[in-house]
Amino acid sequence: MRQTLHIFKKDVRHLWFEIAVVISVVAAFTFTGARRALWLADPVTNRIAAWTLVMILLPLAWWTLIARVIHDEALPGDSQFWITRPYSWKSLLGAKGLFILAFINLPMLLADGVIVRAYGLPLGAELPGLLWSQVLLAIAFILPIAALSALTGGFVQLIFAILTPCVIALGVAIIAPEVVLGGFWGGSDWVKAYYVFLVISIAGLAILVWQYSMRRTAAARSLAVATGILAVLGMMLIPWSAAFRIQSWLSKQRVDQSLVHVDFDLGNRWLTRAVIEGGDRVRVELPLNITGLPPGMIAKPEGFSVQLQASDGTMWQADQLPLRHTSNMGQEFSLQATFRTPDMGCR
Amino acid sequence: MIDILRTIDLSKRFRKTVVLDHLNMIVPEHSVYGLVGPNGAGKTTTIKILMNARQPTEGTAEVFGRDSRKLSPEDFTQIGYVSENQQMPEWMTVAYFMNYLRPFYPDWDAARAQDLMRQFELPPDRKIRNLSHGMRMKAALASSLAHRPRLIVLDEPFTGLDALVRDELIEGVLECADGATILISSHDLSEVESFASHIGYLDRGRLQFSEEMTSLVDRFREIEITLANPSQSPISWPAAWLNTEQSTTVVRFVDTQFERERTIAEVHRLFGNTHQISVNPMPLRAIFVTLAKAGRKAA
Numbered sequence: 001m002r003q004t005l006h007i008f009k010k011d012v013r014h015l016w017f018e019i020a021v022v023i024s025v026v027a028a029f030t031f032t033g034a035r036r037a038l039w040l041a042d043p044v045t046n047r048i049a050a051w052t053l054v055m056i057l058l059p060l061a062w063w064t065l066i067a068r069v070i071h072d073e074a075l076p077g078d079s080q081f082w083i084t085r086p087y088s089w090k091s092l093l094g095a096k097g098l099f100i101l102a103f104i105n106l107p108m109l110l111a112d113g114v115i116v117r118a119y120g121l122p123l124g125a126e127l128p129g130l131l132w133s134q135v136l137l138a139i140a141f142i143l144p145i146a147a148l149s150a151l152t153g154g155f156v157q158l159i160f161a162i163l164t165p166c167v168i169a170l171g172v173a174i175i176a177p178e179v180v181l182g183g184f185w186g187g188s189d190w191v192k193a194y195y196v197f198l199v200i201s202i203a204g205l206a207i208l209v210w211q212y213s214m215r216r217t218a219a220a221r222s223l224a225v226a227t228g229i230l231a232v233l234g235m236m237l238i239p240w241s242a243a244f245r246i247q248s249w250l251s252k253q254r255v256d257q258s259l260v261h262v263d264f265d266l267g268n269r270w271l272t273r274a275v276i277e278g279g280d281r282v283r284v285e286l287p288l289n290i291t292g293l294p295p296g297m298i299a300k301p302e303g304f305s306v307q308l309q310a311s312d313g314t315m316w317q318a319d320q321l322p323l324r325h326t327s328n329m330g331q332e333f334s335l336q337a338t339f340r341t342p343d344m345g346c347r
Numbered sequence: 348m349i350d351i352l353r354t355i356d357l358s359k360r361f362r363k364t365v366v367l368d369h370l371n372m373i374v375p376e377h378s379v380y381g382l383v384g385p386n387g388a389g390k391t392t393t394i395k396i397l398m399n400a401r402q403p404t405e406g407t408a409e410v411f412g413r414d415s416r417k418l419s420p421e422d423f424t425q426i427g428y429v430s431e432n433q434q435m436p437e438w439m440t441v442a443y444f445m446n447y448l449r450p451f452y453p454d455w456d457a458a459r460a461q462d463l464m465r466q467f468e469l470p471p472d473r474k475i476r477n478l479s480h481g482m483r484m485k486a487a488l489a490s491s492l493a494h495r496p497r498l499i500v501l502d503e504p505f506t507g508l509d510a511l512v513r514d515e516l517i518e519g520v521l522e523c524a525d526g527a528t529i530l531i532s533s534h535d536l537s538e539v540e541s542f543a544s545h546i547g548y549l550d551r552g553r554l555q556f557s558e559e560m561t562s563l564v565d566r567f568r569e570i571e572i573t574l575a576n577p578s579q580s581p582i583s584w585p586a587a588w589l590n591t592e593q594s595t596t597v598v599r600f601v602d603t604q605f606e607r608e609r610t611i612a613e614v615h616r617l618f619g620n621t622h623q624i625s626v627n628p629m630p631l632r633a634i635f636v637t638l639a640k641a642g643r644k645a646a
Contacts, residue, residue, distance in 0.1 A: 006450050014438055072436075078400035081435050081487075084428040086420035086451045216402075 003088055007095035008102075011069050018068050019103050022061045029054045030111040034118035062104050063145045067158050069099050070149035076217040077153050083215070093212040100142055105134050139197045143204035150211040151221050165228055191243035196231045203227035241305075259292035284308065349376045349412070351498055351528040352397055356406035359392050359552075366392045368552040369406065374530055374545070381543035382532040385639055389552040390532040391430075394502045397530075398428055410498070424452050427491030427527075429484065430502040435475045441486050442471035445493065452494035459523070460493035466519060481512040488516055492523040499524065501531040505538050517542060540631040548638055555638055560631075567634045568605040569627045572598040575620035585613060589641040596622075601629070601637045 012019065032051040039047050073082050073092055082092075109130060116126045145158075152158040203223060211220050265271075265287035273285040290299045308316040352374035359367040367389045374380040382390050395401040396408045399415045408415040411422060436444060441464065449455045464471060467485035470478075478486060484504060491499065499520065505513045520529065521542060533539050539546075540560075547557035556563070577595040584591045587604040598618065602610050607626070614624060629637075 002450070006447075010447055077434075078395050079430065079432050079434045081433055083400055084398050084423060084426065085448065086423040088420045 001091075001094075003091035004094040004098060007073075007087075007092060008098050011072055011095065011099050014072060015065065015068055018061075018065045022065050022103055023107060025054060025057045025061045026107040026111050029058055030114050033111065033115040037119065059141055062141055065103060066100060066142060066145045067149045067155060069096055070146060071152075071154055071158075074153045075150050075211045075215050089212040093208065096146075100146070104142060105137065108137060109134055136197070139201045139204075143208075144200055147204040147207040147224065150208055151217060151224055188240065188243040188247040191246050192235050192238065195234050195238060199227060199231045199234065203230075255294060255297070256292075261291045263289050263291070265289035350374065350409075351376045351411060352380075352530060353409040353412075354393065354397070354406065355409070357393070357396065357403050357408055358405040359389070359396065359401070360404045366552050367396075367403075370549075370552065370554055372547055372554055372557055374528060376528050377526050378545045379524075379529040379531070379539075379543050380545040380547060381536070381539035382530060382547045382549060383536050383539065383635060384534065384549035386534050387551075388534075388549040390534075390549055391502055393549070394430075394500060394530070394532055398426070398500065420451075424454065424494065425497040427488075427494070427496035427499045428502075429487045429491050429500070429504050431484075431504060431506045433487055435483060435487065437476035438474060440472050440474050441469045441478070444475060444486065445490055448490050448493075455494045457493075459495070460489065463489035463492060463519065463523070466522075467515065481508050484508065484516060485512070485519075488519060492519065495523075495525060495527075497527055499527050499529045501529070503532055503534070505533065505535075513538065536632050536635040546631070548635070550639065563634065564628065564631065566603060566605050567629045567637075568602050568610070569629050569633070570600055570602055570605075570610065570614075571625040571627075572614055572618065573622040573625075574598065574618055575622045578618050581617045585617075589637050601634075 028050070032047065032054050036048070036051055039051075073087070074080055112130045112133060113123055116123055116130065148161050149158055152161050203226075207220050207223055207227075210216065210223070267289070268287040271285065271287040273283075275283045275285075277283050293299060306317065310316070350373045352372070354370045354372045357367055357370040357372075358365070370389070370393060372382075372393070382393065384390055392401065393408075396403050397410055397415050399418045402416065410418060411425070413422065436447075439447065445460050445464065449457065449460075463469075467482075467489055469482065469486055469489060475483060475486060488501075488504070501520070504516060508516070531539055531543070536546075543560055545558065546560050546563055548555040574596045580593050584600070588600040588602055591600040592598070598614075605626075610626075611624060614621060
């Protein structure tokens with residue numbers, strides 16, 4: 001612990017200017033955040049541009065500070081003075097962690113607290129949420145840059161380490177945008193984000209511990225590349241149904257699914273349509289009626305699986321269509337499913 | 348005598364380039380071991396592996412009898428390491444640098460640190476980035492001697508230094524050694540020959556020899572023979588003879604395994620009667636050059 005504090009004090013002394021910049025931006029975040037609602041209501045005093053600027057500056061200031069503090073005892077390379085000195089890797093990692101807690105997490109926690117109080121909300125009740133936001137801040141903003149900084153020897157290397165996957169993503173976005181954007185899963189979309197957070201947090205922590213304890217940069221860089229691939233593959237390959245099951249499992253309000261029925265809405269059968277869209281595709285519109293929902297609850301379609309059986313026994317199937325193919329009309333809604341017809345043609 | 352440093356079949360490859368090739372080296376305790384060899388011989392790589400700054404491809408390196416990959420912070424409290432290309436904390440002043448390192452070493456001697464700063468005329472308030480190369484090396488050395496290390500490792504410490512600074516550094520090291528084992532690498536033998544007790548010659552990743560300085564100087568002789576009658580060159584020269592030259596009546600060579608009776612007997616066996624045999628001891632630099640030339644010829 002003594003060595004941790006000793007290194008921490010050295011970092012504070014060295015990076016006082018960067019710390020001052022971060023604290024200033026956090027102060028601006030607190031000020032603009034506390035007044036944002038007022039500005040939105042009153043165009044005369046509107047300073048939303050300042051808020052936008054703060055939201056851009058804040059991560060930049062954090063990332064600079066994280067990179068600077070980690071690069072102060074850079075891990076890749078064999079010529080740094082500290083690697084032949086009696087540094088304990090746990091103390092060094094602890095010092096860097098303490099620095100980030102002290103100058104990123106703690107100021108942000110205080111800033112969030114001030115904003116919550118400014119809106120008249122009780123701090124005690126909001127504390128779990130504020131702490132959770134610190135965890136998300138650590139996973140989404142701190143861990144990735146800390147891990148990349150541990151894999152690079154300086155700021156220029158770090159910039160290229162960030163730019164390289166961005167350029168690859170840009171190329172993929174031009175060639176195959178659906179890979180980058182993915183499908184929108186409505187209320188279950190958070191599962192994708194949390195999957196990425198989970199992969200980043202496990203890999204980020206593993207890279208940090210590995211690099212600080214072993215300094216095997218080549219292997220750790222391979223792990224970082226594998227993490228990126230795993231995150232992208234997961235977003236592409238996790239089925240919507242799995243995300244929906246997770247969402248249902250975590251849902252606080254339980255619904256007895258045996259009571260809920262989705263039936264053909266005989267009262268609105270005139271809404272039934274089948275449109276040949278061209279090629280081998282047919283769009284079918286069926287009015288449905290949902291019964292058995294608890295009072296005060298409405299159904300919101302996010303995806304579905306439909307099987308249609310023709311009179312001759314032919315089965316048509318449509319799976320998990322995304323939300324943009326549904327039209328919500330309150331308690332009554334219609335689903336638009338497009339079916340690919342069997343080889344014999346459209347029916 | 349304990350072996351403070353030891354390498355066992357140590358090899359290092361960078362892709363297809365072999366930098367160290369099954370290196371077996373022993374540095375005994377209390378010795379001043381000069382690791383010499385031409386540029387690119389593998390000296391720095393050997394030292395970096397010993398200091399756990401790089402990983403070996405094969406084999407092991409041991410420091411204090413422990414695998415260098417497992418060196419702990421406690422082990423490093425007993426090591427003072429200075430390298431020509433070491434990255435220093437440029438933003439620190441000399442005094443802050445010394446004070447910063449102090450808590451890392453339980454045996455840090457503040458009085459000695461002050462003495463070293465005075466001896467090396469280090470400006471305490473000057474930032475390291477504003478020091479000359481010589482001053483930087485002095486600051487690095489002072490910070491590596493103040494904790495009375497059991498092992499001092501100096502990797503090409505004199506490169507780019509003028510003679511005066513070099514002498515000051517050598518003086519500083521020897522004054523503070525207190526019986527510590529010293530490993531010093533250099534591509535210039537003259538830098539280490541005045542104070543090394545042991546010498547190892549590394550060439551293209553192989554240790555050509557490693558022995559006590561006295562035995563090395565004893566076994567190398569420059570020999571000139573004046574033949575009684577003109578003679579042809581022998582079909583094959585003895586393996587221990589290097590830089591062989593022959594004119595009609597004069598033969599010159601360097602004997603790397605000189606023993607008076609044996610060498611003279613060998614001369615007579617190859618050339619018959621001789622008019623005169625002149626045996627001259629060789630300075631270390633001449634031994635080094637002979638070996639380097641022979642190595643290149645063999646390559």
